[in-house]
């Protein structure tokens with residue numbers, strides 16, 4: 001009763017499923033430790049020092065793999081401070097930075113060089129999100145028009161340090177005007193959430209095992225920022241920030257996504273770090 005056609009069809013179906021599986025398996029997310037920022041007080045974040053005992057912020061970088069492509073989300077603290085111990089922030093008395101293992105070395109552990117990363121997206125262009133950005137000038141950069149407009153030249157936002165991302169000026173750039181579905185399948189979505197900076201973004205992921213996950217950017221810095229809806233005094237626009245909070249909270253309710261506040265050190269301590277990953 002052996003039917004060679006049945007066998008051939010069976011093999012063809014198995015081959016088709018195997019060929020499709022990398023695409024249907026959904027995004028992989030690697031979490032990397034790109035330093036920390038310790039503050040003396042939290043008044044600048046619209047909180048009092050009694051509102052939260054937290055003084056140290058985690059500084060993450062993330063690498064996504066999906067459909068055979070890679071995307072960096074956040075580029076961490078400046079690489080110049082790697083291995084330098086506690087580095088004071090001159091403009092913030094009592095505050096310091098630490099960064100032990102560079103993003104480049106952490107990427108190497110998962111078998112990648114910056115030149116091999118296809119896409120880069122940054123929640124915004126503050127110094128703790130762009131530290132290694134210049135190494136990704138060969139990637140395609142996803143950026144909101146409003147962030148790009150204040151990134152370069154004479155109009156540059158005074159809170160930005162263009163030296164750290166100057167090389168992106170000549171990168172292949174995809175200018176965005178709102179939310180963007182990076183791979184066209186709804187699995188990796190850049191969410192426009194302006195206010196912290198003009199073109200601030202969050203990132204919504206839909207993963208096979210982990211489920212839906214929203215990475216906050218700097219919409220919130222602390223758990224207490226979310227509870228109190230506190231707006232940092234250094235935000236570009238307080239009203240836009242509050243609208244972005246409403247938009248993201250509605251999105252969380254609608255999708256059932258888990259929220260990761262990126263700077264939340266207590267959360268970060270519990271996360272798997274690269275070369276381990278979420279999928």
Ligand SMILES: [Zn+2]
Pocket residue numbers: 126128129218263
């Ligand atoms: Zn930040």
